[in-house]
Amino acid sequence: MNEQAAGSDFAILNCRVLQACTAGSANTMTVTAPKTIEINGGMITEIHDRPTTTARTELDAGGRIAMPGLINSHCHSAMTLFRGAAEDVTAETWFNDYVWPFEVNLEPHDVYLGTLLACIEMLLAGVTTVADHYFYVDQVAKAVEQSGIRANLGPTFFSSQGKASRDHSFELAEAIHGTAGGRITASIAPHAPYTCTDEDLAASAEAAQRLGVRVHLHAAETIDQTESSLASRGVSPIKVLEDTGILDAGVLIGHGCGILNDDLEVLQKFAGQVGVAHCPKTYLKHAMHVLTPIGGLQAIGAAVGVGTDGPASCNSLDLFENTRLMALTQKQIKRDATQMNTSEALSILTEGGARVVGLGEQCGRLEVGRRADIAIVDLSGAHNQPVHDELAALVYSARSSDVYATIVDGKVVALDGQVPGVDVDGLIKEMKQRLPKLLDLSHGRRIQTYDP
Numbered sequence: 001m002n003e004q005a006a007g008s009d010f011a012i013l014n015c016r017v018l019q020a021c022t023a024g025s026a027n028t029m030t031v032t033a034p035k036t037i038e039i040n041g042g043m044i045t046e047i048h049d050r051p052t053t054t055a056r057t058e059l060d061a062g063g064r065i066a067m068p069g070l071i072n073s074h075c076h077s078a079m080t081l082f083r084g085a086a087e088d089v090t091a092e093t094w095f096n097d098y099v100w101p102f103e104v105n106l107e108p109h110d111v112y113l114g115t116l117l118a119c120i121e122m123l124l125a126g127v128t129t130v131a132d133h134y135f136y137v138d139q140v141a142k143a144v145e146q147s148g149i150r151a152n153l154g155p156t157f158f159s160s161q162g163k164a165s166r167d168h169s170f171e172l173a174e175a176i177h178g179t180a181g182g183r184i185t186a187s188i189a190p191h192a193p194y195t196c197t198d199e200d201l202a203a204s205a206e207a208a209q210r211l212g213v214r215v216h217l218h219a220a221e222t223i224d225q226t227e228s229s230l231a232s233r234g235v236s237p238i239k240v241l242e243d244t245g246i247l248d249a250g251v252l253i254g255h256g257c258g259i260l261n262d263d264l265e266v267l268q269k270f271a272g273q274v275g276v277a278h279c280p281k282t283y284l285k286h287a288m289h290v291l292t293p294i295g296g297l298q299a300i301g302a303a304v305g306v307g308t309d310g311p312a313s314c315n316s317l318d319l320f321e322n323t324r325l326m327a328l329t330q331k332q333i334k335r336d337a338t339q340m341n342t343s344e345a346l347s348i349l350t351e352g353g354a355r356v357v358g359l360g361e362q363c364g365r366l367e368v369g370r371r372a373d374i375a376i377v378d379l380s381g382a383h384n385q386p387v388h389d390e391l392a393a394l395v396y397s398a399r400s401s402d403v404y405a406t407i408v409d410g411k412v413v414a415l416d417g418q419v420p421g422v423d424v425d426g427l428i429k430e431m432k433q434r435l436p437k438l439l440d441l442s443h444g445r446r447i448q449t450y451d452p
């Protein structure tokens with residue numbers, strides 16, 4: 001980067017911009033000829049064709065593609081700590097015999113270390129925003145602030161922890177909302193309808209309305225959960241969200257693979273404030289045969305984004321991989337190769353993700369007036385060449401390691417495989433020292449039992 005005299009704070013020169021094509025149908029994306037993106041105060045203030053700038057700092061993108069920063073719409077970042085520690089098991093075994101017993105061992109500093117590692121992985125992979133749902137949210141916020149990523153953070157609670165714990169999680173959400181120079185927003189974060197009482201869900205909706213934030217939770221994660229809810233209480237998990245006021249407050253639903261056609265009618269009444277995070281790699285690993293009804297949700301006007309879920313189930317925090325799996329599984333499940341074309345997949349990844357995490361006006365597109373959250377992707381690698389179609393390359397052959405630079409709020413937070421200012425080797429060394437304690441199951445307890 002070079003220092004210059006005056007003008008914008010920062011400019012990205014010689015970048016080909018991935019943009020939604022406003023003249024065509026809603027989901028058509030295109031890659032422009034080389035342009036210059038001018039940034040002031042963390043916001044895109046001009047995109048022009050001149051090959052020069054008077055910006056104080058500049059980055060030459062060398063003809064690479066600038067795309068809206070990738071948005072991870074559902075994650076449990078600190079679970080990098082448990083990456084690969086529970087494989088080839090059913091969802092029930094995964095929760096009851098591994099993950100929820102592991103989480104008994106968590107101390108606040110573990111969550112900081114795990115989250116910071118996740119933030120580094122995501123920034124190196126072009127991810128500029130993550131919607132996170134986890135415990136010890138003050139530690140999550142500390143890692144987010146240090147790394148430079150943007151995040152919507154939900155302090156997770158279960159009803160089994162008691163009312164004081166629930167109310168404390170509401171206080172934490174209020175305390176972190178708007179911090180890190182505005183990069184952190186909060187959600188109220190009950191775990192799920194099968195682990196939280198209706199009373200606690202209603203209190204969550206009330207807290208979200210009072211704080212002007214939304215609710216982020218798991219709901220109708222699988223068709224089995226929906227059938228269990230119908231059998232035990234006569235209503236689907238989505239109907240529970242309506243009855244407790246969650247839909248009215250605005251909600252980010254993790255997974256929603258068990259959303260029924262009847263549920264779509266319920267959701268339609270609140271569609272402008274409903275987002276669903278689709279995390280296909282986790283679904284494939286857990287052998288789920290019914291997937292999020294993406295087309296049905298889009299048809300009623302609800303937002304759909306791509307997520308990784310936690311790295312204990314997804315292993316990587318790679319949204320190129322998850323976007324690819326989303327497109328492939330939609331084609332497969334509908335037995336129709338014309339479904340989920342490359343424009344649509346990229347639109348869900350970027351603009352859809354921004355809507356899902358409540359940043360639909362600020363992020364998700366590279367255009368004047370939006371935050372300068374940008375991933376610069378290099379398609380020169382042998383695995384992408386020759387590039388007949390940039391959109392196809394981004395969906396079907398690009399790797400997260402093809403990301404050359406990641407910019408959040410107009411700041412370069414990852415460049416050429418490095419995250420400046422973070423001692424990654426030291427972080428991993430410290431984490432490894434804590435792993436024996438984290439994986440020790442001799443206590444015979446778990447934080448919660450999976451019995452939806």
Ligand SMILES: [Zn+2]
Nearest residue numbers: 218254309310
């Ligand atoms: Zn989840």
